[in-house]
Amino acid sequence: MERWSQLKEMQPLAAQMLMNSYDKDRMAHAYLFYGHRGTGKREAARLLAKTLFCPYTADTEPCQECRECRRIDSGNHPDLHWIIPDGASIKKEQILELQKEFTYTGLESDRKIYVVESADLMTVNASNRLLKFLEEPGRDTTAILLTENSEAILQTIRSRCQQIAFQPLNHERMRDYLMEEGISKSNAFLLSELTNNAEEAKEMLEGDWFANARKLVIQLTEVLQSKPNEALLFVNHQWMPHFSEKDTLQRGLDVLMLWYKDILHEHxxxxxxxxxxxxxxKREQAMMRWSRAQVTSCMSGIMEAKRHIHQNVHPTLVMEQLTLQLQRC
Known part of the structure; x- marks a missing residue:
């Protein structure tokens, strides 16, 4: 994400607040970006840093081509410090090192920016050190804290930050964003229905798991249409090996639900x-096999199967029962 106009499509309120602050020369000395993972907090922090460092910023937009912008992209800007958890937490020593860095004059200018990612994972000692840092901000120092859980951050830290909420993405924005990121239209349509978390969507595409999951869902419904007596065999020998964990089986059932919803949309x-x-x-063929009432019954069966999985009923038993119900629909 390289432009505020792009962020504005994804997070209209958050982007507008930051743009207005910059345009009116009312930048806060500390920001707290909070919201679900994958809603653009990290991208917004990087874009804000570029806007503040870029010497050619015009109408809020950084040029993206100068040395400052390129070094921010590569993670090598000497006056932008990015703190991430060291293992399971952000430790006091990391904040002390950050404070030490900020006692020095900026290498490129007087401005310095630091970003604390997963700020809710700071230890108590780290939080207290950061609080003291925030209480005496430098004139050209900007702090940006990122978190999925703002309530886990000290109230005294939150009170010293301008808090900006990053909202979950709706289906249309999520779909457009994924396609802008190079994800195929067919995958973007499906993923945007499965999650409103952009990072989770990208992770689902890693390897062949998602492509195979999509294929197995369609294959199962084709077996139910043409060779219903072989459906249980298909579930045991092909479906269950792929959806072997509780979480992956829930995801597989989500994809199966979307397929039956598409049959209903076709009707x-x-x-x-x-x-x-x-x-x-394939949708048209499925529509000939399942009436609207039958599709609704199938969807109810899938929802019941998801509840059983959540209640820790044996996954294979759940899928066998669901398959038998789908055969009867």
């Missing part, structure tokens, strides 16, 4: 709501 001629956008022929 209702709601093409704009479809997420399996490349499988029109």
């Amino acid at each position: 209702l001629a709601r093409e704009e709501a479809v997420v399996f956008i490349q499988e029109q022929e």
